[in-house]
Structures are given as C-alpha cells and as structure tokens.
Amino acid sequence: MPFTRTLLGAAKVQSFTATNTIRSTFGRQLPISFAITRYQQARYLSEESRKAIEGAIASAPVVLFMKGVPEAPQCGFSRATIQLLSLYGVDPEKFAAFNVLEDNELRQGIKEFSDWPTIPQLYVNQEFIGGCDIVLDLHRNGEFEELLEKANALLPQEQQESSESTSDKSA
Numbered sequence: 001m002p003f004t005r006t007l008l009g010a011a012k013v014q015s016f017t018a019t020n021t022i023r024s025t026f027g028r029q030l031p032i033s034f035a036i037t038r039y040q041q042a043r044y045l046s047e048e049s050r051k052a053i054e055g056a057i058a059s060a061p062v063v064l065f066m067k068g069v070p071e072a073p074q075c076g077f078s079r080a081t082i083q084l085l086s087l088y089g090v091d092p093e094k095f096a097a098f099n100v101l102e103d104n105e106l107r108q109g110i111k112e113f114s115d116w117p118t119i120p121q122l123y124v125n126q127e128f129i130g131g132c133d134i135v136l137d138l139h140r141n142g143e144f145e146e147l148l149e150k151a152n153a154l155l156p157q158e159q160q161e162s163s164e165s166t167s168d169k170s171a
Contacts, residue, residue, distance in 0.1 A: 060096035066120040077132035
C-alpha cells in the first residue's frame, strides 16, 4: 500500500511502494537504496542560514546569487545573467548581488534553499526564477522584460538612454 511521505527537500521522495522502489518527483521508479543515499547525503539548512538567505532575497526586488561580482563575474553563466540584467536596464538601486565564492555556507545553502543545484540563481520580488538557462529562455520568449517591469525594477526609459550615452562616451 503506497503512502506519501516527504523526507527532505533534497530527497524529493513522494511515495514508497511495496515493490522496493519509490516514485521520484519526475515520475521515474527508483530503488529505495537510492532514496536512502540521497536522504543521508542531504544536509539540514540551519535556521540561521535560512533567515540570512531570506533576508538577502528580501533586500532588493532583483537579487542574484552569483560567482564573482557584477563588475567581475567568475563564470560564464554568471556573466551572461549579469549581461541580460544590464541589457534590460535593471535599476542598480533595486538590484543586489551576492558572491557565493566568498562564503561556502552561502554557496551550499542557497542551493538547498531553492532546491536548485547550480549558480547563478535569480530571484525577482522574492520569487525564485531560476538559473542562467531559465533567464535565457525568458529573454528569448520575451517574458524577461515583462517580469522585470512587473517588479518595477527597470530604470525609467530616459535614465536608460542617458546611461547608454554616457557609457558610449566613455568607451
């Protein structure tokens, strides 16, 4: 008789069955030994870390956990995400970036917090959007600008134009 039981966010075990397998979140049958291994490997995010991450996410309408800093990204995916945010003219006053390379607990904790295995991770209005691949998909289908506009995170058009002309002069 199957029953539903959630172990940890990292384990994502939905149900046990009498056949010694479990059904994962994606509907695949996995041996129970796999679930036990994942359960043993999962770590608990401390309440202190969880509150710190929640505070970071609430610090601005657009928050990016990345490798490096916006001026000097340390990986291509972080660089691409920063470039897209710049392309749309995200207001620096409404943007915060956190360098996960400076703090290993943050680096591991944000992955556990979002249940997303990779960095960078973008949050808009405290909602997890995804990594670079998701941001690129949103850009390609035209939804990224709409998302940023709804968050009121973009510079007014006249400010975008003046910052573009200033950067053209300095180049």
